[in-house]
Amino acid sequence: MITFFAALIILIVGYVVYGALVERVFKPTDNPTPAIANPDGVDYVPISTTKAFLIQLLNIAGLGPIFGAISGAMWGPSVYIWIVFGTLLAGAVHDFTAGMLSERNDGASISEVTGKYLGPIMHTVMRVFSVVLLILVGVVFMVGPAGLLARLTPDWLNVRVWTVIILCYYFLATLLPIDKIIGKVYPVFGILLILMAFGIIIGTIIHSGERPMMELTLKNLYPGTVDDAGKIVGVRPIWPLMFITVACGAISGFHATQSPIVSRCIKSEREGRKIFYGAMVAEGIIALIWASAAVAFFWNKDGTGTGLAALKAIGGGNSNSVYDMCVALLGKIGGPIALLGVIVCPITSGDTAFRSARMTIFDWFKLDEKKIPVRLGVAIPLLLVGYGISFINYNVVWRYFSWSNQTLAMIVLWAGAVYLATNYEGKNRCWICAVPATFMSAVSITYLMYAPECFNLGAKGTTGLTISYTVGVIAAVVFLGIFLFTTYKNPTASLERQKTVDITRK
Numbered sequence: 001m002i003t004f005f006a007a008l009i010i011l012i013v014g015y016v017v018y019g020a021l022v023e024r025v026f027k028p029t030d031n032p033t034p035a036i037a038n039p040d041g042v043d044y045v046p047i048s049t050t051k052a053f054l055i056q057l058l059n060i061a062g063l064g065p066i067f068g069a070i071s072g073a074m075w076g077p078s079v080y081i082w083i084v085f086g087t088l089l090a091g092a093v094h095d096f097t098a099g100m101l102s103e104r105n106d107g108a109s110i111s112e113v114t115g116k117y118l119g120p121i122m123h124t125v126m127r128v129f130s131v132v133l134l135i136l137v138g139v140v141f142m143v144g145p146a147g148l149l150a151r152l153t154p155d156w157l158n159v160r161v162w163t164v165i166i167l168c169y170y171f172l173a174t175l176l177p178i179d180k181i182i183g184k185v186y187p188v189f190g191i192l193l194i195l196m197a198f199g200i201i202i203g204t205i206i207h208s209g210e211r212p213m214m215e216l217t218l219k220n221l222y223p224g225t226v227d228d229a230g231k232i233v234g235v236r237p238i239w240p241l242m243f244i245t246v247a248c249g250a251i252s253g254f255h256a257t258q259s260p261i262v263s264r265c266i267k268s269e270r271e272g273r274k275i276f277y278g279a280m281v282a283e284g285i286i287a288l289i290w291a292s293a294a295v296a297f298f299w300n301k302d303g304t305g306t307g308l309a310a311l312k313a314i315g316g317g318n319s320n321s322v323y324d325m326c327v328a329l330l331g332k333i334g335g336p337i338a339l340l341g342v343i344v345c346p347i348t349s350g351d352t353a354f355r356s357a358r359m360t361i362f363d364w365f366k367l368d369e370k371k372i373p374v375r376l377g378v379a380i381p382l383l384l385v386g387y388g389i390s391f392i393n394y395n396v397v398w399r400y401f402s403w404s405n406q407t408l409a410m411i412v413l414w415a416g417a418v419y420l421a422t423n424y425e426g427k428n429r430c431w432i433c434a435v436p437a438t439f440m441s442a443v444s445i446t447y448l449m450y451a452p453e454c455f456n457l458g459a460k461g462t463t464g465l466t467i468s469y470t471v472g473v474i475a476a477v478v479f480l481g482i483f484l485f486t487t488y489k490n491p492t493a494s495l496e497r498q499k500t501v502d503i504t505r506k
Helices: 002-026 049-060 064-075 079-103 110-118 120-152 159-175 182-206 238-245 254-263 269-299 309-313 319-365 372-389 394-423 427-450 462-488
Strands: none
Touching (some): 002 079, 002 427, 049 254, 049 269, 049 319, 079 110, 079 238, 079 254, 079 269, 079 394, 110 120, 110 254, 110 319, 110 394, 120 159, 120 254, 120 319, 120 394, 159 319, 159 372, 182 269, 238 394, 254 269, 254 319, 254 394, 269 309, 269 319, 319 372, 394 427
16 A cells, blocks of 8 residues: 555656656747637637646546556556656656647647658658547447446447447537537546546555555566466566556557647646646556556455456456446445446547547648538548447457557657757757657567567567567667757757747648
8 A cells, every 4th residue: 555655646746846847848938829829619719727637638548547557457566667657757748748749830630740840751651640540549448438338237238239329429529619518528527537536546445454455566467377387377578568558547649649639729838737747647646546456456356365367367457347346346336436437438538539530630631620511521431430440359459559559659759859859959858758759669669579469479488578679679779869860960950940830720
């Protein structure tokens, strides 16, 4: 329990101290924001700071800080370190960077922003990559809550029926102006999400007698199996798998696709730290709660402390593990209430995922978001593609989402590093983005080499793992070298770019 509260304090203090440092690096101004300069009544609508924070929190806090954190708990309390420092040094910096860059480019989608700072090739890659990722996110956040709702309703309301119902809601949220549905219901859902998280941690503390919260250990506790020779096999390495699995609970490229939604609505750049950095810290706290609760709940499930095999047996973080935890920790009444929070959480990310995909396509082809037929012509095909993908095995979709998610975060951080290095005097300020970008490059490339859905070197045992580590580290060093060469070779890089807006909405 000491570890949990220590981690919680670090997250809060980190927001105050490191969040202030990041804000000073970006030098917020009093220039008119896109919502003030170019309101359109659809996407560019001024909203209050509190409402913007809750919308941002619900946009980013999908299944990641819940399902991802519970799955990360299979490695044991070492997951706490990644959640805490990943959130403060990488995830929150990433979200703040994405929000500020979008806001300073007339609320442009993240694909347009990264293209501006990383060049035309990456511009095209990011347009395609962003739309694909957003559709995957929409599918993940459609099937997941459908499974939870099916557990709480009569048999005829099965997963497929709930998927269609959720899809209909997504259609409305994607199509209508942001203040018609999202702006009205998200604050209520945000409060429900926060109360649900507090309910889970209070339930975990109350039951600490039979299921004590584990203290920090760096030991890999991932449950393996014993083969015929008596050797333990099947233990998955912490690096890079845990760093990919936790996803939204520490850093998530998906968040960069959501930040433009809110950057088009904020009234002042000075709200950025509270909204973008603050929402990610809040999500880190949610992930810490669920990871701590999962480690305590499953490690001691049978009272003997036999390990996390029970969590692995039901597939890690999914509707079954969440349901079991909620009912056991909060009882028959509290369990369904907590589950409603878990259901709302992903649905309110899935709808904005499809909305962001629509916005990305509109920015790409310079379409007019004010015309309803045009919005329909983009929204309907996106949702139909998402529905088709929902028939694919959920765990497969999640794995591809996890890797593409962290790869997008890597790209956005590099774009932020380039922006800081080429737009301000004192190039050292760029390291708040360049360091986590280098780290995430190593994580993403190592996973690409190791994972079964990619090059599958993990199947070659220790040799494959060593090769994956080597390739990942070399790739990260190469990326860092390219960044240093391209940004530091010209000491007179234009300082005027920060005063102009190259991306304009048509």
